[in-house]
Amino acid sequence: MSADTPVSSTPSSDADYRDTVFLPDTSFPMRAGLPAREPEWLARWARIDVYNALRDKARSGDRPDFVLHDGPPYANGHLHIGHALNKTIKDIIVRSHQMMGHDARYVPGWDCHGLPIEWKIEEQYRAKGLNKDDVDTVAFRQECRRFAEGWVAVQREEFKRLGINGNWDHPYLTMDFHAEAIIADEFMKFLMDGTLYQGSKPVMWSPVEKTALAEAEVEYHDHSSHTIWVRFAPKNGALDGASVVIWTTTPWTIPQNRAVCYNPNITYAMYRVDAADEKSTARVGEVLILADALADSVKAAAKITAMTRLGEVPTASFEGVALSHPYAGAEGANGEWDFDVPMLPGDHVTEDAGTGFVHTAPSHGEDDYQVGLKFKLPMTYNVEADGTYRTDLPLFGGLAILEQDGKEGPANVANIKQLAHAGALLAKGKIRHSYPHSWRSKAPVIYRNTPQWFAAIDHKLDDGMGTYGDTIRARALKSIEELVTFTPASGRNRLHNMVENRPDWVLSRQRAWGVPLTCFTRKGLRPTDPDFLLRNAALNARIRDAFEKDGADVWYTEGFKEKMLDGIADPAEYDQVMDVLDVWFDSGSTHAFVLRDREDGAKDGIADVYMEGTDQHRGWFHSSLLQGSATIGRAPYRNVVTHGFTLDEKGMKMSKSLGNTVAPAEVIEQYGADVLRLWVAQTDYTADQRIGPKILKGTADSYRRLRNTLRFMLGALKDFDEAERLPVAEMPEMERWILHRLAEIDVSVRENYRGFNFSGVFQTLFNFCTVELSSFWFDVRKDALYCDAPDSLRRRATRTVMDLLFHRLTTWLAPILPFTMEDVWLSRFPSEDDSVHLHDFAETPASWLDPALAAKWEAVRRARRAVTAALEVERTAKVIGSSLEAAPVVHVTDDALATMLTSVDFAELCITSDLTVTTDPAPEGAFALAEVPSVAVEFRMAPGEKCERCWKILPDVGTHSHAHTCARCDAALG
Template sequence: MCADTVATPDYKTTLNLPQTDFPMRAGLPKREPDWLARWEEIGVYDRLREKEGRTPFTLHDGPPYANGHLHIGHALNKVLKDMVVRSHQMMGHDSRYIPGWDCHGLPIEWKIEEKYRQKGLDKDKVPVLEFRQECRDFAAGWVDVQREEFKRLGVTGTWDKPYLTMDFHAERVIAEEFMKFLMNGTLYQGSKPVMWSPVEKTALAEAEIEYHDHKSHTIWVPFEVVEGPLSGAKAVIWTTTPWTIPSNKAVAYNPKIAYGLYEVTGTPDECWCKVGDKYLLADALAEEVLTKARLEPGMWTRVRDVSPEELGQMVMRHPFAGLDGADGYWDYEVPMIDGDHVTDDAGTGFVHTAPSHGADDYECFMRRNWLDRMTHNVGEESEFLPHVPFFAGLQVFDRKGKEGKANAAVIDKLVEAGGIIARGRVAHSYPHSWRSKAPVIFRNTPQWFAAIDRPVGDGQDENGTTIRERALTSIDKVNWHPRSGRNRLFSMMEARPDWVLSRQRAWGVPLTCFVKVGLLPTDPDFLLRSEKVNSRIAEAFEAEGADAWYKDGAKARFLDGMVNPDEYEQVFDILDVWFDSGSTHAFVLRDREDGTEDGIADVYLEGTDQHRGWFHSSLLQSVGTTGHAPYRNVVTAGFTLDEKGNKMSKSLGNTVSPEDVTKQYGADILRLWVAQTDYTADQRIGPEILKGVADSYRRLRNTMRFMLGALSHFEESDRVESSEMPELERWVLHRLAELDDVVREGYRTFDFQGMFQALFNFSTVELSAYYFDIRKDALYCDGDTLRRRSARTVLDLLFHRLTTWLAPVLVFTMEEVWLERFPGETSSVHLEDMPETPAGWRDDALAAKWANVRRARRVVTAALEVQRSEKVIGASLEAAPVVHVEDAETLEALKTVAFDDICITSDIRLTSDPAPAEAFRLTDVSGIGVVFEKAEGEKCERCWKVLPDVGTHSHPGTCARCDEALG
């Protein structure tokens, strides 16, 4: 009976349609907290630790500061770390992550002081232990807040047992690490210029400095020669810090610069120069300087050359020498000294030298052993001290960081003394505190330093005898990602000065040392070095924390029975917080049960600013106490900018809050943004970028949903050996073998973007748009065929690999996918390892063949798309094109692969005949032409193929394949 005379049944119910409850819409913001609670309930992190026989892998957490809500940079940092930890765990390691916090230091102290100021209280009148407890409570509160914010991002770790630099054991170890510097001879007290914050009233390290534009006074000051050649001439200096003139002790020149003597022959009105004045200037700068002094061309003449030998013999007088009311304060000789730091790029070719207020100035005096000529003219609030005539009490910067009266007063006094020939203002880059954002000064104060060029202990170490040598050697034993990080830190280490360890604050670990009364810092017995005293201090800190140092009777407690306490003074400066965080390797990696056997981390990962921060201080501290770096790999991230590439700022309103992103999209979208980003450079984020990330997420989710649906009721009995599979399935296995290498290498080398891009393209292009598209017909319409069982076996293999490969990135979504297929009270994808992929799956010859098949398919599908757009056909199954193939090898390959199924047509004819002129071609695929023809026959009511045999079988309206499937 003919099919067209009998109504055909509805065959939809006979198809093997996908079955899954996995939703199209993720609903991540609402659902993610439930997964977090579930992981905590089943103890995923602890259960992973129970897996035996694994090689440990430890990422050591650079401690964020416990003083505010997270910003997007925190989120990037923690998600990157989590991807490292999770991926290495799933590649077979025992991968550990101990989150930590930096709890001491000025930012917290500053917050407590602000509270006091609002109440009209004087911080210095509050008992120090009470003040420290308020700081401790403040830090503890923010640790709790940030911990929950980090956990919300899906970050795994020992959240119930993090490390805190303010824990008693941590404070003990920090003190012990400091005392190693005390005992190995690298600790010393020096009086040298350091960067000093008048606002925060403490010394700052280079890592605590940032540079901003600042408008400074500029002055040109003549120093009159009173001894040596050219007596009566004046060497002109230029400076942007007039306030340092009262502390001048020399003028520097460079013997490599050409100098001349210039005489004033005429002057305009309102000029500080006089006819007959003779000035010493660098020839390259003379015209500029004399023009600044308001002299016009023709008002001066160059008298002669001035040799370096002549300059070296000159002695000058200070511009304030002999002033009434100065009581002879500046009546000293000002020598002319040589210095390589002097240039003729700008200024005058002579440098005003105040060794208490400049690094180069100080070094010049150090080389000459002139440290007795240092001045102590400026106090901790940048005020001139009472002994300085004319300027006592005047500040360089006030407590709010605004310019004080010191500069203007010094300039006025120079004008009065006839000691200035020009003045002006200049905008330039100037150091500021990164906390208060206020400008800093160079100020000579007694500070404690770690000498980086002094032998450490006995000096015997394979990496070098000094801290600098050990650091430079160690840098080249570390793997840097990207490599540029090595060069940056190496150059910093080559040029860095001694490490300023001391801060004049209250909240931190004190410098646990004692100095002998009456001795100079240069005396070998100045510092008390006693292992027994050190041991007492360590035991007290373990029990009571660093507060033990501040309790009544602490000095006697630590010294009684060892030495006479009355002969020693207790040091109350606190350690630079970078020493705290630089010591974390000791009390985390070395001391904790979940640390490392050798005290070295596999990875440190932070932002690029930590080359001068945590990477830097950790290396210095570690090589000073252990001789080697505390890390094997250092991974560096750039800064996060807005969509336009601008720095984020609350005032500009362009910030992106991690909390806002998780509320709108879910944490997995934020994590996906991290994975898609080249984190080693500066990254951008904003509403439009996040929309694009969400779209990528949807495409991935659809891939996973298709697999779940097609794998419903998959049993082990359905599994097919790879050797029995059709070529298309074996090609997918080949791609899995290739990707297995890409994924593992990407995770191993921290190339998340490259790894993820490869997976994303595979999932959305090679799977969804190619393999799934082709195999839908077999999956839905075949009976129990080898082809269908092979496809489902491949889908199962894909499932296990894609879920575990993507789990370190999409921690919530891959858990959802996993539980959809493998539900259970203790089931979790994060307890799984990435499956090993058989080497036998790789088949390069097959891959080459299928590359040609895909090239030919592109031509066919493009030709059919033209027919579809012109409404000639509605679907590709209505077509039976003729494909003309010039290359014989390609033609034979196409004949062996059911090319009509590959192109999703009902029929296809392959021929070596030359393609007619009207054949469709693609310009980038040569030798293949397609002539469109409609398929002949009727449409199968079950699979929708158009075939001649439809209607000739026992099941009405079906083709032979569907008739067989229906039984």
């Protein structure tokens, strides 16, 4: 029976056999209606408690553990498309491993401390005209806690709506009392093993938020900065009165200048100014020392119209040279800058831009700081927490570098004016460049020298966990190299390079909402004194127990220091540290209070998978690696899986201002969560992905095609029972070929799920369903399903394979399309307490594999394409309406292929009423396909009459007891 001929149309005679054919019958709807129906399945899964039912199943069997540890999202807003991508990938990983025989547990979690939440509460205060600093710290922290709790509740429901299966009744929160106790306890391990120290160095600092920021809390945006070229006059040496010229984009750092650096590998020369524009501040006759490669750019910037190169300056002549600070001797400076500015070598100096000399302020830059350490330069403390100069700084006291609204303050312009007044300003301008901003306030940040608490990642550890090294850095690098698998593999080098080159870990933040640095410092001692920090195991235990009972808020209550130090030390001799821990330390510690401490954690405290976005190589992956290396001696994970960022259809970054964002809730409302999940499965998530209306429409079309395949199977399997099942050995070749393909696909699906390659799973299954099933096997076997007698071997084989196919397709697709596969499963096996998600992937016998048979059927299908293409030509020309009107002659020049085609019912495969295979030469004009050169097709009409039951045109129609039927249909009618 042809796929393109409707069975139920009216036959051409009085005989009507419509009620005698076995048409597909299923209540499974063609239209999914996912937005309306998915909540019903969510309620059903909650009622039968699928998550805990799987845990019970694991306890009663011997299933290996599999733990994906959830990187905690931030509890401060509705979900965006990145959240949906992230959580769906995690859910597919967990569900697929569960169905491959593991006990795959998933504990969702939230990051609850830190600046984003604190900033929101401060915004509420500012809107009311209140000052956060006037509010009791504990009261303020309680408001932060309530804010986080509210968003945890909102996000939990939004995640569940995506179909994410997990322990939603018992998630982990970094603000839970036990979590806060363990975070503090993990910190105190750094205190006790000697890795904790207080130092002074420049860190990324947000004047708007008044706190240090980690690199992961900084994002880069285009920003307009002042740029200046400044003369430094030599006080000694052989530079013959020439000025050394520096270039900087941060004029506000000039008061903190303590050196000028050069690169011994750069060629420098003296240049005399011969002529200059009237607006130029260059002086005719003055001599400038510049890098040869940058002299022309300086000439242009300074509006110098003529300049003569006087000769090269050997870098050896810079050694021992002292320069005058531009503000030396300035009126009102009170001698603040009357010191020597040394010229120092530095490999960080390049010829990429500037002058070849680098103004060096050790308190305001990483390279500058390293030079300061090497040459023992003094650190300055001229900039306050709010981004203003200290009030007693001459000339500039109290001026703001950045205002509290994030806009530029007067400090830059004031410095430029002072440089001009001092005769040191050679040129000025503006530059548009990428500049660091806080990812919360979106305001620019600065490098600022402040006392901070650090973890020394190269400190030698004597903790008995030295299998992978005796420092945090060594253990982290060894973990990356030997213990962790990265998907994609490029993640290994990325994380390795970051760890290999990173400085010590800045642990402290000057904020209120977080876990405090639970330590005490001895008054009157320097940070370098061995007794500066109070190290006492009993004290640590008291703090941990107090946090376990009442949370970290107790640190800020009156009398807490005295209570903790009672009997251990004199409280009057110690200061209580009031900084809070970097939130990355919170999330980096989750392995301790989730993987180690929870019953549903990991038995060895190591997660099988950490999975987050690529930005987490510098974030959660990184902090967890450092924290784990310090406290358990290795990385707390075995696999690191990363996804890219989600872009719009044009490849643009999503932005509310551009109006190109895609909200998960809106996609679900239009299409349903399963279509959104299918988009995730279709994409290569390891790179950046695109999403938008057109892409989602295409995804919905793929979903409909899959759904139609499943619907056909359900209809064809109506009333199938075990009595009908046929042994594999008795099946026709085509069914055994389908079983071969199932065995191949089973291996592929499992490998791809284990390798976290969901696009590989989807493409394999989608192509199988649309090309090999719907367009071939289903199309061919419709005739047997509809018209063969119920006990015919061919029909029984088809339905047996259909049943085997059903159990595999529904479970293979369940991790990706949990709602739809539940619908499919229950449509066939209705039950009050069953679920497709309570089943594993069906075990597929390797004995089904038959490579020789597969090779034969690949050749047969290739030949079939030539025949179907030839028939399509005749259909287009309206010579025939249905392929059943044809009885082509197929001319085959390959004897082996001819043998194959004659060994099967090739007419049945081509859905023609008859077909002849011959090795005779093809006549002139026979149809041929270039890709099937050994086959040519001669079109012929089928002789005979049309069977009114199966619609084949055969010579024997009309010669049997049932009118207008062929022999097969006559026998089926009995």
